[in-house]
Amino acid sequence: MIPTPDLSHLTHKDFDHIYEPAEDTFLLLDALEQDANDLKTMKPSVCLEIGSGSGCVTSFLAKIVGNQAVYLTTDINIRACHATCHTALANQAHNVETIQTSLVDGLLPRLKHKVDVMCFNPPYVVTTSEEVGSHGIEAAWAGGIDGREVIDQLLPLVTDLLSATGIFYLLLINENRPLEVMKILDLQYNLECKMLMERRAGRERQYIITVRHRERLPQLK
Numbered sequence: 001m002i003p004t005p006d007l008s009h010l011t012h013k014d015f016d017h018i019y020e021p022a023e024d025t026f027l028l029l030d031a032l033e034q035d036a037n038d039l040k041t042m043k044p045s046v047c048l049e050i051g052s053g054s055g056c057v058t059s060f061l062a063k064i065v066g067n068q069a070v071y072l073t074t075d076i077n078i079r080a081c082h083a084t085c086h087t088a089l090a091n092q093a094h095n096v097e098t099i100q101t102s103l104v105d106g107l108l109p110r111l112k113h114k115v116d117v118m119c120f121n122p123p124y125v126v127t128t129s130e131e132v133g134s135h136g137i138e139a140a141w142a143g144g145i146d147g148r149e150v151i152d153q154l155l156p157l158v159t160d161l162l163s164a165t166g167i168f169y170l171l172l173i174n175e176n177r178p179l180e181v182m183k184i185l186d187l188q189y190n191l192e193c194k195m196l197m198e199r200r201a202g203r204e205r206q207y208i209i210t211v212r213h214r215e216r217l218p219q220l221k
């Protein structure tokens with residue numbers, strides 16, 4: 001069993017401003033742990049976490065994959081970027097670079113077809129559209145209509161980000177209509193999706209889907 005990263009450097013006060021790891025975070029960790037052997041065999045060079053929050057997921061992934069990979073993380077919340085750095089240091093995760101940006105703004109086209117492992121535990125809660133777009137703690141959950149407004153912004157970018165053998169782990173809840181998200185990725189972007197995990201957490205039903213290129217093109221340009 002891979003230990004959960006040490007977050008003892010973060011205080012209750014920090015969690016007033018950044019997302020405290022919860023059932024959704026742990027479902028994502030469980031998915032990565034389940035795929036640990038495949039992830040190691042893949043020898044990823046570039047890992048990308050969008051919305052890294054405390055940095056728990058990226059530090060966990062670094063425990064699996066090791067320090068030969070570079071770990072890029074983004075978050076719209078500057079305090080989350082700082083927390084991710086501190087968590088990486090506290091857990092001997094080297095090569096973690098945090099970027100304050102929305103989704104992957106500024107990273108494409110440099111990262112085109114370069115990302116081997118990508119993770120996103122998005123703001124998925126159904127809220128009004130006006131609540132979306134904060135740079136504070138509200139950004140951790142406010143997902144707008146169907147909880148999909150931030151998720152839907154990322155979907156058109158996945159094909160360009162993933163390397164030929166790259167894999168994307170995306171957390172969704174029932175209200176996000178996961179089957180519809182999978183259909184969009186399949187039919188509009190020709191990506192192969194699988195439902196990897198499903199778990200009830202209180203009133204929420206949470207899912208992890210994985211997304212890959214359908215054909216392993218040897219020379220993605």
Ligand SMILES: C[S@@+](CC[C@H](N)C(=O)[O-])C[C@H]1O[C@@H](n2cnc3c(N)ncnc32)[C@H](O)[C@@H]1O
Pocket residue numbers: 019020021022024025028050051052053054055056057074075076077080101102103104121122123124136139140141150
């Ligand atoms: C549900 S929290 C997940 C945090 C962490 N990855 C975890 O699993 O515990 C969602 C994270 O996404 C960030 N976020 C929200 N909108 C974003 C955007 N447009 N671009 C980048 N990060 C965003 C939030 O600030 C928050 O840290």
